[in-house]
Amino acid sequence: MNALLGVIAIMAALGGSAALAVTGWRVSRGNRPATALRKPVTGMVLGAVGAMVVLQVAIVTDDFTIGYVADVTAAATPLLFKVASAWAALEGSIVLWGLVLALFTWWVGRRVVEGDGLGAAAMGMLGLVGVFWFGLMVTVANPFAVCTAPAAVGCAATSWSPLAAAVAPAQGLGPNPLLQNHILMAIHPPMLYLGYVGMTVPYAFAMAALLRGDGGKVWLDRTHRWSLISWTFLSLGLLLGAWWSYEVLGWGGYWAWDPVENAALIPWLVATAFIHSAVVQRRRGMLQAWNFVLIIAAFSLTILGTFLTRSGVIDSVHSFTQSPIGPALLGFLGVVVLGSMALLAWRLESVASSPRLESLASREGLFLFNNLLLTVFALTVLIGTLYPLLVEAFGGGQLSVGRPFFDRAAVPLAFSLLLVMGLGPITPYRVARPAVVWPRIRTPLRVALVAGGAAVLVGVRSVATVIAVVLAAFVIGVIARHLITLSAARPGRPLAAMATVVSGDRPYWGGQVAHIGIALCAVAIATSSALATRGEVTLVPGETGQAAGYCVRYDGPFTVNEPNRVVEGANVTLLGEDCTTAIRTMAPRVNRYPNSPQPVASPDVRTGLVEDVYVTLAGGGTTELVISVAVFPLMWLLWAGGLIVVAGGLWSVSGRRRAQRPVAAPKVTVDG
Amino acid sequence: MAELRRWVGWAITAVAAVVIVVGLAPGNAQPATDAERARAIASNLRCPFCSGESIAEAPAEVARDLQAFIAEKVTEGWSDEEIYDYFVARYTGRVRLDSRFEGWGMALWLTPAALGLVGAAAIVSRRRRPVGENRPLVAAASGSETT
Numbered sequence: 075m076n077a078l079l080g081v082i083a084i085m086a087a088l089g090g091s092a093a094l095a096v097t098g099w100r101v102s103r104g105n106r107p108a109t110a111l112r113k114p115v116t117g118m119v120l121g122a123v124g125a126m127v128v129l130q131v132a133i134v135t136d137d138f139t140i141g142y143v144a145d146v147t148a149a150a151t152p153l154l155f156k157v158a159s160a161w162a163a164l165e166g167s168i169v170l171w172g173l174v175l176a177l178f179t180w181w182v183g184r185r186v187v188e189g190d191g192l193g194a195a196a197m198g199m200l201g202l203v204g205v206f207w208f209g210l211m212v213t214v215a216n217p218f219a220v221c222t223a224p225a226a227v228g229c230a231a232t233s234w235s236p237l238a239a240a241v242a243p244a245q246g247l248g249p250n251p252l253l254q255n256h257i258l259m260a261i262h263p264p265m266l267y268l269g270y271v272g273m274t275v276p277y278a279f280a281m282a283a284l285l286r287g288d289g290g291k292v293w294l295d296r297t298h299r300w301s302l303i304s305w306t307f308l309s310l311g312l313l314l315g316a317w318w319s320y321e322v323l324g325w326g327g328y329w330a331w332d333p334v335e336n337a338a339l340i341p342w343l344v345a346t347a348f349i350h351s352a353v354v355q356r357r358r359g360m361l362q363a364w365n366f367v368l369i370i371a372a373f374s375l376t377i378l379g380t381f382l383t384r385s386g387v388i389d390s391v392h393s394f395t396q397s398p399i400g401p402a403l404l405g406f407l408g409v410v411v412l413g414s415m416a417l418l419a420w421r422l423e424s425v426a427s428s429p430r431l432e433s434l435a436s437r438e439g440l441f442l443f444n445n446l447l448l449t450v451f452a453l454t455v456l457i458g459t460l461y462p463l464l465v466e467a468f469g470g471g472q473l474s475v476g477r478p479f480f481d482r483a484a485v486p487l488a489f490s491l492l493l494v495m496g497l498g499p500i501t502p503y504r505v506a507r508p509a510v511v512w513p514r515i516r517t518p519l520r521v522a523l524v525a526g527g528a529a530v531l532v533g534v535r536s537v538a539t540v541i542a543v544v545l546a547a548f549v550i551g552v553i554a555r556h557l558i559t560l561s562a563a564r565p566g567r568p569l570a571a572m573a574t575v576v577s578g579d580r581p582y583w584g585g586q587v588a589h590i591g592i593a594l595c596a597v598a599i600a601t602s603s604a605l606a607t608r609g610e611v612t613l614v615p616g617e618t619g620q621a622a623g624y625c626v627r628y629d630g631p632f633t634v635n636e637p638n639r640v641v642e643g644a645n646v647t648l649l650g651e652d653c654t655t656a657i658r659t660m661a662p663r664v665n666r667y668p669n670s671p672q673p674v675a676s677p678d679v680r681t682g683l684v685e686d687v688y689v690t691l692a693g694g695g696t697t698e699l700v701i702s703v704a705v706f707p708l709m710w711l712l713w714a715g716g717l718i719v720v721a722g723g724l725w726s727v728s729g730r731r732r733a734q735r736p737v738a739a740p741k742v743t744v745d746g
Numbered sequence: 747m748a749e750l751r752r753w754v755g756w757a758i759t760a761v762a763a764v765v766i767v768v769g770l771a772p773g774n775a776q777p778a779t780d781a782e783r784a785r786a787i788a789s790n791l792r793c794p795f796c797s798g799e800s801i802a803e804a805p806a807e808v809a810r811d812l813q814a815f816i817a818e819k820v821t822e823g824w825s826d827e828e829i830y831d832y833f834v835a836r837y838t839g840r841v842r843l844d845s846r847f848e849g850w851g852m853a854l855w856l857t858p859a860a861l862g863l864v865g866a867a868a869i870v871s872r873r874r875r876p877v878g879e880n881r882p883l884v885a886a887a888s889g890s891e892t893t
Contacts, residue, residue: 479855523766
């Protein structure tokens with residue numbers, strides 16, 4: 075029953091998308107009134123919402139006749155993780171993708187009025203993208219495929235037909251243990267998807283503008299907020315992902331340069347380049363063709379990311395053809411890249427030629443370097459991620475590219491970005507003369523050096539960490555000086571004047587807030603990686619041992635039987651270095667799930683202002699236990715910095731709406 | 747008074763600069779302990795039975811066993827290269843995560859540098875105006891600060 079309803083809902087969404095693609099284009103040509111868009115959009119939204127509702131009902135009621143449900147959830151899975159398992163694997167995550175796309179399309183459609191040719195054509199493009207995703211759901215990635223042959227747990231074979239004779243396995247397989255170990259796993263994917271799918275909107279407007287032969291900046295103006303919102307969600311998604319791996323993976327890391335992580339970082343870097351280069355075009359009319367290239371890249375990379383993480387290609391080039399998903403996504407990626415670039419080439423004449431750069435020493439010049447650095451960063455991560463596949467495909471044998479390469483490539487790029495970020499706000503547009511720049515730079519430079527000196531005095535001996543501190547202090551110093559200068563020129567009390575300044579030009583100050591967040595993250599990354607200390611002790615109950623500058627006392631084991639897992643933990647008391655003053659009790663655990671032979675460690679973290687103490691169970695025998703203690707300085711700064719970045723993005727978006735709604739122009743007929 | 751403040755400001759800056767240079771002078775670097783060496787080696791080797799993470803980072807018990815093995819060899823006096831070679835001989839070149847600058851790895855390392863150079867060249871060439879194009883605009887490098 076659920077299978078039938080689900081497929082009907084997907085068909086409705088597919089039909090709505092297809093109708094929208096055709097109608098959008100006809101409305102944009104003036105052949106149909108704008109109201110004609112309503113029905114297709116309604117079909118798309120109702121279908122997408124319906125598909126998600128049916129999937130959720132099936133999951134929550136343990137309807138194992140549906141193969142996907144049998145494979146991602148189990149009767150004993152807690153409700154929260156059941157709901158989240160709707161996007162735990164490919165088929166379900168595409169349902170979420172389709173739902174977000176449909177809702178965004180509806181939101182965009184609310185602002186498309188009569189005579190808005192660009193908006194209508196963009197709606198058509200959104201419909202076209204919808205055709206692909208909903209088409210995927212009814213063909214190679216059907217989330218409602220019926221289980222025809224049960225396995226011991228989960229489903230062994232499925233049938234596409236919703237009317238096929240369904241056999242429900244007695245038990246569902248349950249979600250991957252890592253995915254049901256922490257609440258963040260329920261929130262992180264939807265945030266990332268809001269960002270990913272959000273990139274579709276500026277892309278649709280860009281393509282619509284090219285199709286209509288309008289290479290100007292109207293599409294940028296109208297999608298300004300969409301780009302910022304998607305970027306903010308992407309940032310939040312990355313932050314939550316990093317947080318999750320810190321809290322769950324048990325080695326205290328938050329970033330491993332894993333292909334799945336890279337797949338989210340690359341679009342974020344390109345989107346960051348895009349929101350900066352969009353400023354240059356909107357302010358100075360430059361970089362018009364480049365902005366088209368960037369938005370095409372950002373959208374393509376979201377598809378490439380899905381391809382890399384969902385097709386199995388990462389494990390080996392030879393495994394991805396085992397599922398038809400890989401070729402389908404790769405084909406769509408090819409169509410998008412080639413089609414969009416061909417369209418851009420065809421319409422290049424309508425993309426107004428940009429005014430040239432007057433001087434490299436100018437705000438525009440720095441924006442160009444920012445774009446260069448971010449693009450090289452994105453390409454470097456992309457190449458590093460794809461390199462093993464390329465080498466294997468060209469017969470070069472198997473090799474790995476990991477943290478050593480990415481870290482070494484990323485550090486100089488990140489430092490250069492921080493430098494440009496600091497110089498940006500003090501550099502005027504057009505031409506920057508030393509006489510103008512020097513007075514603005516003097517105090518922040520001093521602040522930066524003093525901060526670096528202070529870091530050395532408290533014992534930091536890592537060169538990279540000190541450089542990061544100096545650059546971050548420079549960035550923050552520049553912003554602070556700017557704010558103080560502008561607010562000093564205003565009447566009233568200083569704090570009130572600052573609030574007035576920051577609420578005045580929100581797109582700008584939101585950006586500066588995000589810069590402060592990035593600078594804090596840079597400090598946190600540099601200190602926590604260079605100054606981490608680790609240790610291990612093997613203890614029997616009642617015994618005390620020293621590790622990483624702390625004492626730990628093993629008080630005893632405990633076991634908790636939960637419906638979906640067995641929790642084996644240890645009560646541990648964390649003591650100061652003298653082994654007498656108790657700091658707090660901690661309970662690191664190991665969770666065992668029935669569907670996995672690998673237990674999942676669940677570290678206990680004591681977050682402090684100076685450092686985090688990260689306690690994990692590293693193994694043990696019948697009575698003795700290996701307890702691993704790691705100390706990470708300033709970890710809270712990373713999460714705080716990330717949240718400040720997100721707050722900056724939101725502050726930018728909250729700015730006064732520019733006249734985005736186009737005035738319905740009277741129809742003008744041109745003769746000859 | 748203003749003069750004095752200026753001097754104090756510069757003095758603090760100079761002291762900070764000296765502290766940074768002296769504090770980070772190469773002579774101050776301490777040799778890596780055995781544990782640090784073992785960890786560095788473990789983070790340069792892919793855990794052969796895990797999902798792509800390094801031996802230092804993989805949340806699996808086999809990774810812990812391999813960490814212990816590396817630590818043991820380090821205390822026994824094996825050199826870094828000997829340990830790497832041991833792993834490569836057992837698990838093929840795929841275990842090395844540190845992409846050395848040789849063979850295929852060379853192209854990998856050179857690509858970002860090449861990309862950066864090409865991009866920088868593109869930016870610089872944008873600036874050069876062909877002869878006869880518009881006269882330069884009056885530079886608006888005024889002292890007033892805008893956002």
